[in-house]
Amino acid sequence: MVSAPVENPAPTPDRRAISVLGSTGSIGRSTLDLVRQAPDSFEIAALTAFQNLDLLCEQAAEFRPKLAVIGDETLFEAAKSRLRGQGFTGEIAAGPSGLLEAGVGDAHTVVAAIVGAAGLAPTLAAVEAGKTVALANKECLVCAGDILIERATRSGATLLPTDSEHNAIFQVLYGRKQDVEKLILTASGGPFRNWPVADIAKATPAQAVAHPNWSMGAKISVDSATMMNKGLELIEAAYLFDMTESAVEIVVHPQSIIHSMVQYRDGSVLAQMGAPDMRIPIAYTLAWPDRMATTSPRLDFATLGALTFEAPDLHRFPALRLARNALKTGGTAPPVLNAANEVAVAAFLDGSIAFGAISRVVETCLDNHSGGGVSSLDDALAADADGRRRALAAVAAL
Ligand SMILES: NC(=O)c1ccc[n+]([C@@H]2O[C@H](COP(=O)([O-])OP(=O)(O)OC[C@H]3O[C@@H](n4cnc5c(N)ncnc54)[C@H](OP(=O)(O)O)[C@@H]3O)[C@@H](O)[C@H]2O)c1
Known part of the structure; x- marks a missing residue:
């Protein structure tokens, strides 16, 4: 941990x-x-x-x-x-x-x-x-x-x-493991948080990479739009902090000011806040265990306005359900999920498939994969190759 x-x-x-x-x-x-x-x-x-x-x-x-x-x-x-x-x-x-x-x-x-x-x-x-x-x-x-x-x-x-969420948790995680009740990962909800489901399915690459709060590479921007990014982060958090799937909650926080939280068994919740600027968590890792000065924007609480929270919509964002299931299944399911998602996102970005097909490709690959454990790098790479093969076939069949 x-x-x-x-x-x-x-x-x-x-x-x-x-x-x-x-x-x-x-x-x-x-x-x-x-x-x-x-x-x-x-x-x-x-x-x-x-x-x-x-x-x-x-x-x-x-x-x-x-x-x-x-x-x-x-x-x-x-x-x-x-x-x-x-x-x-x-x-x-x-x-x-x-x-x-x-x-x-x-x-x-x-x-x-x-x-x-x-x-x-x-x-x-x-x-x-x-x-x-x-x-x-x-x-x-x-x-x-x-x-x-x-x-x-x-x-x-x-x-x-x-990752800003895991960096936030790392900054507020203290004490004994048994005192931690759950981790709460915040999610912006991405650019399609309020779009009608039918419109999301037809979104273009330009619309998908236009994240409301963060400036990022193309792949992670599309992952944020499908919310697969939060699904990958759920799995990342479980491994990094040695938590079970059910002890990691996801909450949509559209302002991206609270970057994540830890809830303790006495009911206390510790949160880390900051402007949505990746230079802040990167600086923390470069200077750790000290801190370094940055020129990143500061929060102005007098003008910040409301911080809001809502449950993620699993109907609108099926990728979250797929990632939770992959984490629960374990073994080769997470690497297959990841590989299928990488192939599907690349196919979406090059115009081969619609936005709505990304999660369907991933789901098809997870439904059909043969399972098994991952105890070596070779096992992980084999599962990755299997996921890619299945995803390419699923993309070709669309
Ligand atoms: N961007 C963010 O704000 C953010 C936040 C949290 C976590 N992350 C994570 O950080 C990682 C990087 O994200 P990013 O947004 O910085 O991505 P990015 O802008 O797309 O940059 C990716 C980097 O990886 C290199 N690369 C791509 N394919 C490669 C390959 N096959 N072999 C070797 N190098 C390769 C690229 O080189 P070229 O430029 O030459 O193609 C580039 O230097 C991702 O895992 C993402 O999930 C990103």
Whole structure:
């Protein structure tokens, strides 16, 4: 279980070396923005992109990492030519082995911000190397939560949740496990919270990625619109904080000011609040167990207005029910759910299927999958591959 009390934290280096897996994404760019603001506190050990070579080159020129990695191997020659051409003297690597190297290098903190199951192997490598891992990539916990937690326990790695909800819980989780009655994850409800169900089914990619409160990458924005994001976070919370499915409640809070809460057995509820700006939870993980100054917006309670709460609508957002069932089933169900969702979201974004079909594809894959346990990385990867195969077939059959 991840727990917050830090009476005697291990000494940390004065200037922390940070590896950013997925530096060209939304979380990666926010991380680098914080590093830019505190050059005396942080240096960059490694940066990784998948295909966005332009931005990787720009970031390498500014932050001068020891290692720059392009995930797509077909871009390796172009990456070498561009980076050397601009005078970059660090190491250049590509593909899965390059991503692994970025996870295990000499960084103090590895920011795991690759999107999807593609982030699992390098994140697991960082965990096995005993790093402090700032974990944004929720999909890797959904795919292989038990394995990641067990390896972290064995290696002494520190897992710091970056997802705003889990970061909030981490900040307000104190005391003994038996004192915690439940975790309450807040959800904005996404862009379609009040849309008629028939209109949601026909929503376009542009409408789905236009989140009312948060600026994020395309995949997680679509997940927020289906509310699968909250389903993935439910599974993430269960693994991170060692809670049962029934002890994690989801409540819709459209203002995204309270980022989540812990309810204790005496009836107390502790909440963490802040502006909806991912730089706040990222800063907490970069500076932990201290805090660092940020330029993020501050809450002004005099003008904030009402904070409202409502139960999630499972009819409108079936993904929440699918994720709860997958967590209850356990074993290969969560990785199959995740893989099917990744395939369905990609198909929606490229115009192959309608928004309303995303959850149907996931449900079909869960109904048909063969089940089984996940006790190794190979098991998780096999379940992921199975989910992808089934989802591609389901998309083709629509
Ligand atoms: N954005 C948020 O506010 C937020 C909040 C909480 C949690 N998260 C989680 O954080 C993770 C990242 O989200 P994001 O919004 O930052 O995503 P994003 O903007 O889409 O960025 C994804 C990053 O991963 C890289 N990438 C994509 N596919 C890859 C592959 N196959 N191999 C290696 N690298 C790959 C991308 O490289 P290229 O740019 O080169 O394609 C990019 O650097 C997700 O798991 C998400 O659920 C995000």
